[in-house]
Structures are given as structure tokens and as C-alpha cells.
Amino acid sequence: MSGLILVVEDDEKTLKLLRDILLAFSYKVIEATDGKQAVKQAIEGKPDLITMDMQLPGISGIDATRMIKSNPGTRHIPIIAITADAMKGQDRVVIEAGCDAHVSKPFDIDKLIEKISSFLPDD
Amino acid sequence: MTIRSKSIVAIVLTFTCILVTLFMICRFLLLNNLIAIETQNTRQDVERIEKTIGYITTNLAHATADWAYWDDTYNFIQNKDPSYIETNLVESTFTDLELNLILFIDKDGIAVYSKAFDLDLKKEIQVPSEVWTQISEGNTLIKSASSTSETSGFLLVDGFPPILLVSLPILTSDDTGPSQGTLIFGRFFDAKNLDQLSNITSVSISLTTYKDFTSRNGYASINFSAKNENEIIIKPINDDTITGYTVIHDVYKNAGLVLGIELPRSIYHEGQKSITYILISISSVCVVFGLIAVIEAEKQGLSRLKRLANTVERIANSGKISGRISTVGKDEISSLGANINRMLASMQRSEDAISERAEHLQVAVVEAQLANQAKTEFLSGVSHELRTPLTAIIGMAQLLQKKYYGVLNEKQSEYVQDILESSSHLLSLINDVLDLAKIEAGKTKLEMDQYSIRELIGSSVLIVKENAVKKGLHLTVEIAEEILNQNVVVDKRRFRQIMINLMSNSIKFTEPGGKVVVTAAIKRGVLEVGIADTGIGISPEEQEKIFDAFYQVYSGTTGKSPGTGLGLSLAKRLVEQHDGKIWVESEGIGKGSCFSFTISLNLAKQVSEGSEKKALGE
Numbered sequence: 085m086s087g088l089i090l091v092v093e094d095d096e097k098t099l100k101l102l103r104d105i106l107l108a109f110s111y112k113v114i115e116a117t118d119g120k121q122a123v124k125q126a127i128e129g130k131p132d133l134i135t136m137d138m139q140l141p142g143i144s145g146i147d148a149t150r151m152i153k154s155n156p157g158t159r160h161i162p163i164i165a166i167t168a169d170a171m172k173g174q175d176r177v178v179i180e181a182g183c184d185a186h187v188s189k190p191f192d193i194d195k196l197i198e199k200i201s202s203f204l205p206d207d
Numbered sequence: 208m209t210i211r212s213k214s215i216v217a218i219v220l221t222f223t224c225i226l227v228t229l230f231m232i233c234r235f236l237l238l239n240n241l242i243a244i245e246t247q248n249t250r251q252d253v254e255r256i257e258k259t260i261g262y263i264t265t266n267l268a269h270a271t272a273d274w275a276y277w278d279d280t281y282n283f284i285q286n287k288d289p290s291y292i293e294t295n296l297v298e299s300t301f302t303d304l305e306l307n308l309i310l311f312i313d314k315d316g317i318a319v320y321s322k323a324f325d326l327d328l329k330k331e332i333q334v335p336s337e338v339w340t341q342i343s344e345g346n347t348l349i350k351s352a353s354s355t356s357e358t359s360g361f362l363l364v365d366g367f368p369p370i371l372l373v374s375l376p377i378l379t380s381d382d383t384g385p386s387q388g389t390l391i392f393g394r395f396f397d398a399k400n401l402d403q404l405s406n407i408t409s410v411s412i413s414l415t416t417y418k419d420f421t422s423r424n425g426y427a428s429i430n431f432s433a434k435n436e437n438e439i440i441i442k443p444i445n446d447d448t449i450t451g452y453t454v455i456h457d458v459y460k461n462a463g464l465v466l467g468i469e470l471p472r473s474i475y476h477e478g479q480k481s482i483t484y485i486l487i488s489i490s491s492v493c494v495v496f497g498l499i500a501v502i503e504a505e506k507q508g509l510s511r512l513k514r515l516a517n518t519v520e521r522i523a524n525s526g527k528i529s530g531r532i533s534t535v536g537k538d539e540i541s542s543l544g545a546n547i548n549r550m551l552a553s554m555q556r557s558e559d560a561i562s563e564r565a566e567h568l569q570v571a572v573v574e575a576q577l578a579n580q581a582k583t584e585f586l587s588g589v590s591h592e593l594r595t596p597l598t599a600i601i602g603m604a605q606l607l608q609k610k611y612y613g614v615l616n617e618k619q620s621e622y623v624q625d626i627l628e629s630s631s632h633l634l635s636l637i638n639d640v641l642d643l644a645k646i647e648a649g650k651t652k653l654e655m656d657q658y659s660i661r662e663l664i665g666s667s668v669l670i671v672k673e674n675a676v677k678k679g680l681h682l683t684v685e686i687a688e689e690i691l692n693q694n695v696v697v698d699k700r701r702f703r704q705i706m707i708n709l710m711s712n713s714i715k716f717t718e719p720g721g722k723v724v725v726t727a728a729i730k731r732g733v734l735e736v737g738i739a740d741t742g743i744g745i746s747p748e749e750q751e752k753i754f755d756a757f758y759q760v761y762s763g764t765t766g767k768s769p770g771t772g773l774g775l776s777l778a779k780r781l782v783e784q785h786d787g788k789i790w791v792e793s794e795g796i797g798k799g800s801c802f803s804f805t806i807s808l809n810l811a812k813q814v815s816e817g818s819e820k821k822a823l824g825e
Contacts, residue, residue, distance in 0.1 A: 097599035105602065108611040139591070168594040190598035190634060193605045 087204040088112045090131035092122040092148065093166070094140050098189075102135060109197055111204075119143025123151045126158045133203050134163045135187075138178060146181040153182035162203040166191070211509050218500050222493035229489055233482040241478035245449060246441045252410050252468055253439045253451040259408060260455065260466070264359050267394060268373045270304050272357075275375035275390040276382050284313050284377050284388040292320060302326060308334065308370060308393030310342070311377075316349055319388065327399075337364045342391075347459065350376035350389040360458035361396065363416060368397035372458055413467040417454065420465040447472055511540050519547060528554045579647070586644040590637050597637075601630045632771075639773035643756065646780045653698040653784060660690050660734065663699065664727055667706035671714060679719035682710075687728035695734055697806060701781045708774040709738045709802045715770070717742035717799075733787070734808055739801035745793040753791060754779045778804070 089111045093099040099115060106113050114129045116122040119140045126134060134152070138145035145165065152158045165178035168189040175186040185199050274280055283291035296309065301324040311320040323334040342348050347358055358374040370393045376386035394400070396414065405412045443449040449472050457463030515532060522530040528551050534544040604626045607615060615623065645651050668684055675682040706725075713723045721741040728735055745753060752758050757772035782789040782804045793800035 095595050095599070098595060098602075101599050101602040101606070104606060104611075108606065168591045168598070189594045190601040190630070193602060193609065 086110060086112075087132040088114065088129065089200070090114050090116060090122070090125050090129055090134040090161075092116045092119075092125075092134060092140065092145065093137045094118060095137070098137070105193055105196065106200075109200075111200075119145065119148035122148045123155075126152045126161060127155065131161060133200060134161055135200075136163050136165050136183065138165055138167045138174075146178065149178070149181045149183055164199055164203075210512070211505070214504050214509070215501055218497045222497050226486065226490060226493060230482075230486055233485055237482060238475075238478050241474050242443075245443075245472060245474045248474065249441045249449050249451040249468070249470055250439050252408070252470060253441075253453050253466065256404065256408055256410060256412055256466060256468060257453060257455070259404060263404075264371060264373070267371060267392060268357055268359050268375070270306075271373040271375050271390060271392040274392070276378045276380060278380045280311075280377055280390065281379050281387055284311060284319055287319055296320065296322065298324070298329065302329070304392070305394055306392050307395040308338070308372075308391070310334075310338075310391040310393075311388060312342070312349060312391070313388040314351075314386065316343070326395075335364045335367055337366075338362070338370075348372070348374045348389070348391065350374065350386050353384070354386055355382075355384065358458060360456060360460075361463055362393070362458050363463050368395045368400075369414065369416070369464055370394065371396050374458075411469040413469070414455075415465045415467065417462045417465055420452075420467075443472060443475075446475070449475070507538070508540060515540065515544055515547075522551070528558065583644045583647075586641055590641040593633075593637050597630055597634060601627065601634075604630065636771045636773075639771045639777060642777055643773055643780065646777070646784070651784070653701060655696050655698055657694045657696050658699055658702075660693050660695050660727060661686055663695070663697070663702055664706065664725060664736070667703045668710065668725060670703070670707055671710045674711070675714050675723060678714060678717075680714060680717055681722045682714075682725070683722070684725045684727075686726070690727065690729055690734070693729075695806060695808060697785060701784065702806070705778045705781050705804060706736070706738075708778045709804075712770075712774060712802070713738050713740035713742060713800075716740070729808070730805075732808065733805040735803055735805050737801055737803040739799065741799040744796045744798040745791060745800050746796055750791050750793060754789070782806075 089106055091099060091102045091106070091113055093102060093115075094117050099117065103113050103115065114125055114131060116125045117140075120143050122134070122136065122140070122145075123143070125131070136145045136149055140148065143151075149163055149165070152161065152163065162184040163182065164185045164187055165175075165181075165183040166187050166189060167174050167178065174188070178186050184203065187196055187199060279291060279295070282288065300306070301309070301322075305326065306324065307326060308323050309320065310318060313319050318339075321334050323332045324330070325332050341362065341364075350356075350358075354376045355378070356376075358372075360372060361369040362372045363369055372391060372393045374389055374391045376384070377388045377390050378384050378386055401412050401414060439451060439453045441449065441451045449470050450467060451470070452465055452467045454462045455464040455466050518530070518532050522528065531548050531551065532544040534541040534548065604623050606612065607623045608620070608627065642651075664684060664686060668682065672682060710723065710725065717723060717740045723738065723740045726737040726739070754775050756776040758775075779789050786807045787805040789802070789804040791800055791802050
């Protein structure tokens with residue numbers, strides 16, 4: 085498997101976990117720890133996919149998603165929302181914001197990889 | 208009976224009593240007094256007539272005396288000189304003296320001269336023969352030589368009116384004797400004389416012989432007592448006439464005649480008239496005073512009472528205790544009104560206090576709701592915050608388990624497995640606590656839709672089927688034939704949660720080889736779902752607490768993964784959200800148990816609306 089994935093996550097341990105998982109599955113990883121960085125990395129790093137934590141300091145994950153999706157240069161990048169909020173209807177909110185898929189914390193590694201690989205088919 | 212009618216009756220009764228009493232007083236005191244006066248007057252009249260007759264007798268006696276005590280008469284009775292008769296005893300003597308009878312009797316008792324004369328016819332008539340009989344017999348009329356006394360009175364002769372007689376001895380002009388004979392003058396006391404007497408005295412007079420009077424029927428009730436010679440009897444004969452009677456003695460001092468008078472009862476009439484006038488006047492006064500009393504009572508009391516009653520009724524009907532009664536004056540009614548006002552004011556204060564308390568309660572309720580909401584938000588926040596570290600724990604443990612960083616030894620693998628199981632348990636707890644908090648805060652909104660009963664139950668069973676089979680249990684489903692194709696309106700996710708919670712419990716507490724039977728049927732108009740097992744059963748004490756939060760059935764068997772203690776509690780809340788009931792039946796430890804719950808079939812829409820209201824925090 086290959087591909088460049090932007091991981092947006094403010095929690096250090098979770099960021100580390102995601103990074104390790106993705107590296108273990110042979111993806112390349114760039115990182116951002118807040119919304120502003122996320123938008124910047126999406127433009128500059130040109131990732132193939134973004135995993136976006138929704139609860140971010142400053143610009144929230146939802147706002148960052150909207151910015152990325154409203155930018156013609158980054159619009160095509162699939163975004164998988166990762167939420168810790170178990171509130172019902174959260175998935176609908178993130179899909180409306182422009183996310184392409186939704187995974188809630190805590191997540192099962194296999195299921196996460198399954199979702200990512202569905203957006204990044206092997207060349 | 209209203210007070211108005213009562214007071215009118217009382218007034219009428221009072222005045223009627225006054226009238227009756229007055230009538231009695233007038234009738235028996237006044238009228239009796241008047242009757243006494245009337246009797247007295249009549250008696251006086253009788254006496255007056257009696258006296259008048261006596262006066263007439265005296266006059267006649269004087270006339271007789273003029274002739275008896277006269278020398279010419281003295282000589283005549285002795286020498287019987289006819290010239291005396293020719294000169295003196297002419298017709299004019301009879302007419303002037305109104306005499307009907309003149310008798311000259313000498314000392315030997317021989318009538319020297321006798322003549323009877325009819326004054327109306329102006330002619331001589333025969334001297335009644337009975338007169339001669341009586342004179343010869345009655346010595347009192349014949350005067351002896353020594354006699355100087357006068358005898359006068361009535362002589363009763365059959366066939367003639369009573370004759371008023373005066374008999375005198377004949378003496379000289381200087382009243383010296385001896386007496387040479389007797390001179391008798393007589394006057395017929397006939398109807399003409401009675402009329403005269405009536406005219407003089409203005410009294411209707413009758414003169415009846417005692418014999419006739421006592422034998423006549425009409426006077427049967429009148430009895431003169433023999434002893435009292437001067438007795439006067441007064442007797443009203445009717446309302447118009449009163450009569451009086453007395454006995455008049457004849458010349459022999461015997462009861463000879465009865466003098467009767469008749470008088471109109473003018474005093475009695477006047478009395479009766481007066482009584483009538485008095486009664487009419489008093490009646491009028493009573494009526495006037497009665498009317499005034501009624502009007503005054505109406506004005507002062509009744510109409511005000513009525514107004515008071517109306518006002519109180521209006522206040523009572525409207526329920527507006529802020530209303531007040533107008534009080535004028537200082538009487539009992541005003542005082543009643545004032546007291547009602549005080550009562551109303553007191554009620555007003557109570558109501559104000561109640562509404563103030565209600566406001567406080569409202570505030571308290573809102574505060575409690577806010578606190579509950581804050582709790583939910585806190586739990587929601589905690590849940591979120593807990594998930595983040597849990598994500599790292601679970602994910603990293605999974606990475607270790609998947610051996611990406613090398614093979615683990617046996618102990619390491621065991622610990623990683625334990626970490627994953629504990630994390631999973633912790634996650635369940637977090638999820639259930641959050642669910643419960645949301646339900647209790649009314650924050651969950653049911654997503655009601657129509658589903659087939661068979662599909663709902665089937666899909667729920669499918670989720671746990673694998674676990675059951677893995678444990679070696681027989682999991683069967685029995686849906687009543689008539690509802691196989693029936694739909695029910697529920698929140699699918701919630702319904703499944705109920706089913707899974709109940710079935711998971713059954714699987715967990717039933718030993719391998721046991722049975723779990725899921726049934727569904729319509730009972731009493733509701734869908735009743737039952738999950739029965741052959742598991743460890745539940746004691747009666749535990750059955751009471753089993754739906755409480757965090758209650759866990761004691762399990763003697765080790766090695767079972769612990770539950771959250773919230774599954775049944777959640778199931779109960781969810782069933783209640785569907786307007787259903789949940790209960791457990793178990794014959795005791797070791798005898799299996801059966802959890803049942805109901806779902807309303809036709810109130811789906813209402814359930815939806817009801818929970819929407821809850822969701823809005825109402």
C-alpha cells in the first residue's frame with residue numbers, strides 16, 4: 085500500500101498511534117496538530133488522504149474541513165473524520181461539513197485501514 | 208322560605224294578633240260598659256215614667272181635694288141639694304179636669320151622685336157595674352167619718368182601661384170633719400193618655416195588666432220577684448231595642464199593672480259604631496305600619512343582604528378573590544360585609560403566598576433542570592475526554608497484539624489481551640453512562656418508524672446468535688403466527704438495544720447446553736416480547752432491584768466478563784420511552800428467568816410526539 089496521508093490530531097498519543105498504524109501499513113505520513121496547520125499542510129503537502137480529528141484547538145476540524153473542501157486545489161482530497169463524540173448525529177454533521185467518511189474513537193485498526201484503503205486503491 | 212317571606216309573615220301575624228286583642232278589649236270592656244250605661248239609662252227612664260204617673264196622680268188628688276174639702280160639697284152630701292149638681296157637676300167639669308168618673312157617696316155608703324163620661328164622645332156613659340161591686344167590697348175606697356186619708360191608684364175593671372182613682376173623705380173647706388162621705392174622681396188611663404205620656408217623656412210606653420203580662424208568651428222570661436216591689440227589669444230584646452219593666456200597684460197595693468218602656472239602643476249602636484271605627488282605624492294604621500316595616504326591612508336589610516349574597520356569589524363564581532364588597536353604615540350587615548372582605552383579603556394573602564411559593568418552585572425546577580443538563584453535559588464531556596486516551600490504549604494494545612513490532616511472549620500476549628478486554632469494558636461503561644444520562648435528561652429523540660416485527664426481532668437475534676452458539680446454547684425464536692407480517696412503529700436502534708441487552712444477559716447467565724427462547728405475541732392489545740432462559744434464575748429480593756442502575760446479580764461462577772450494571776436500567780428507560788412496561792419473572796435461584804416487555808402497537812405517533820416534547824426539555 086502506498087500513499088501520503090495527512091494526520092490531523094491534537095492529542096499527542098493518538099497522533100503517535102495513528103502515525104505508527106499508518107507507517108505499519110506502509111503509508112507515508114505528514115502531520116498537523118491544529119486546524120490552521122491542517123489547512124496549510126493540505127495545500128503544501130498535497131496528501132492523498134486526510135484523517136481529521138474534529139475536536140481541535142483554534143480552528144475546529146469541521147471548519148478546517150470546510151476550508152479544504154472549498155479550496156479548488158485541495159477539494160479532491162478525501163477526508164476521514166475521526167470523532168470522540170459519541171453523540172448521535174455526529175456522523176451526519178461531519179458528512180455535511182464535507183467529510184467523505186467517519187470513524188469514531190476508539191477505533192478498530194482493521195476497520196480504519198479498511199476505510200483508508202477504500203479511498204487509496206493500490207496502483 | 209326566604210327571610211323576606213318570613214318577615215312579612217311575622218309582621219302580618221303580629222298585627223293580626225294586635226287587632227284581635229284590641230277587638231276583644233273593645234268588645235268585652237267598652238261594649239259591656241256601654242251596655243251597663245244603657246241599662247242604667249233605661250232604669251232611670253222607667254223611674255222617670257213612674258214618677259210622672261205619680262205626679263199625674265198627685266195632680267188628680269189636688270183636683271179631688273179642691274172638691275172634697277169644700278163647704279158646698281159638705282152641704283150637698285148632707286142635704287142633697289140638686290142645685291149643687293146643676294151648678295157644679297156640668298159637662299165642663301169632666302172635660303176641664305179630664306175626668307171620666309165622679310162618685311159622691313154619703314156616710315151611709317149610698318151613692319148620692321154618680322156619673323161616667325166619655326171625654327172623646329162628650330157624652331155620659333154608664334158607670335161600669337164592676338166599679339160598684341169593688342167599691343162595696345173594697346172598704347179602703349169608702350172613707351169613714353173619722354178618716355182624713357187619701358186613697359189613690361189604679362182600679363182595674365174588665366172591659367175598661369185602667370182607671371186612675373183618687374178617693375177622699377168629704378170635709379169642710381177648712382179641712383175639718385167629721386167626714387160626711389167620700390168623693391171619688393176617676394180618669395180612664397187609656398191609649399190617649401199613654402200617648403200623651405209618651406210625648407211628654409219621649410219614651411214609648413206600654414201599660415199592661417200584671418195578669419196579661421205574666422201570661423203572655425213573649426215575656427215568659429221576665430219574672431218579677433214577689434219580694435221586691437220596686438224591682439225594675441231591663442232587657443234588650445234585639446240589637447235595636449231595649450225594654451224596661453216595672454210593676455205598678457193598684458189601689459189595693461197589689462201588683463196590678465206592668466209599666467213597660469221601649470228605647471232605641473242608641474248608646475249600644477254608638478258603641479258598636481265606635482268599635483268598628485276604632486278597628487278600622489287601627490287596621491289602617493297596622494297596614495300602614497306593616498308596609499313601612501316591610502319597606503324599611505327591605506331597604507335596611509333584605510335588599511342589602513340580597514346584594515351582598517349576589518356579590519359573594521359573583522366572586523365565588525368568577526374565582527377572583529381580589530373582588531371586594533362595598534360596606535356602608537355600621538350595622539350587622541356592614542359588619543358581615545367587612546368580615547367577608549377580611550376573609551377575602553386573607554385568602555388573597557394565602558394565594559399570593561402560594562403563587563410566590565409556586566414561583567420559587569418554578570425557579571427550583573428550572574434550576575434542577577439546568578443542573579441536570581449541566582450533569583448531562585458534564586457526562587458527555589467526560590465521556591469524550593475518556594474516549595481520547597482510551598483510543599490510544601486500545602489502538603496501541605491492538606498494534607502489540609498484531610505483532611507489528613515483534614512477537615510477544617506468553618505473558619505479554621495475556622496482558623495485552625487483558626488490556627483490550629478491560630478497555631472494551633471501560634468503553635461499554637462510558638457508552639452506557641452517557642446513554643443513561645441522555646435519557647434521563649430527556650435529550651434523546653426517538654426516531655420512530657415502521658418495521659416488521661419479524662425483521663426487528665430477527666435482526667436483533669442475529670447480533671447475539673454467534674455468542675450463543677459459541678457458548679453452546681440453544682437460541683430459538685417463536686413469533687406468533689398472526690403477527691409474522693405485522694408492523695410496529697419503534698425506534699429501531701433503541702428496540703434492538705433493549706433486545707440485545709436482555710438477550711446478552713440471558714446468554715451470559717445460562718450454562719452451556721441451556722436454552723434461550725425469544726417469544727413475541729399480541730397480548731391485551733400490545734406487543735409483548737419475552738426472553739426466557741434456563742439460567743441461574745433470580746431470587747425474589749433481587750427481582751425488585753434488578754432494574755436499578757449499577758445493580759449486578761451475584762454470580763458464583765467466575766470467569767464471566769463483568770457487565771456494566773446498566774444494561775437492564777437502560778432497557779427499562781428505553782421501554783418506558785416506548786410507553787411500554789418491562790418486568791421479570793423467575794421462580795428463584797437455578798430455575799431460569801423470563802424478561803418481558805411491551806410495546807404499544809397503535810400509539811406510535813403519540814410516543815414520537817411525547818419524546819419530542821421531552822427532547823425540547825418541556
